[in-house]
Amino acid sequence: MPPAAPAAEWIDQRHALERWLAELPSAASPGLDTEFMRRNTFHPQLALLQLGWDGRYALVDPLAFDIGDALRPRLGATNTVVVMHSAGEDLETLAPFLPEGPGTLFDTQIAAAFAGMGLGMSYRALVAELAGVELDKGETRSDWMQRPLTESQCSYATLDVVYLDTIHAQLAERLQQRDRTAWHAEDCERLKQRASRYGRAVAGVR
Secondary structure, eight states, X not given: OOOOOOOOEEEOSHHHHHHHHHTSOTXXXXXXXXXXXXXXXXXXXXXXXXXXXXXXEEEEOTTTSOOHHHHHHHHTSTTOEEEESSOHHHHHHHTTTSTTOOSEEEEHHHHHHHTTSOTTOOHHHHHHHHHOOOOOOTTTTOOTTSSSOOHHHHHHHHHHHHTXXXXXXXXXXXXXXXXXXXXXXXXXXXXXHHHHHHHHHHHHHO
């Protein structure tokens, strides 16, 4: 049976997002995920941003306000490690708001590959392997642009960041044991740069 999602704060105002980010400890490595849609457009439209760290979770509504000015000072800082899974499309979706990507990216899918767990592992498979939890992917094809979101959608979205803390810690240790930390960092940096180029290209044709 899928786990119950913990409570998450719904954020639809800039000051609330700034407060949530300001309350993160300086050494925090927040988890981040997005839900996006491709509705009548070639480029993805950001529909929801999920954040999590140490039992605190936020669902941020990018349809309600411009999230970029609140995100960049903290998540774009070079000393901030942001944990994401299979971050390529998420970074492209975030490019209008976070043009250079997070300060430091830790991609758990890339880490799993360097840790010898296999290529292209899904978040669901990784959580099952490292946290012993089976996640439900039933809301994958939901309409994330609708408002209000359903309780099921909010639960699904929250669970997408709940286990990033756990798998980040375990994968970082495995990378260190295999002497692959630097290789992982290089691949994550390349992923960031590719998304930034995409963002600049999109901005240039709008």
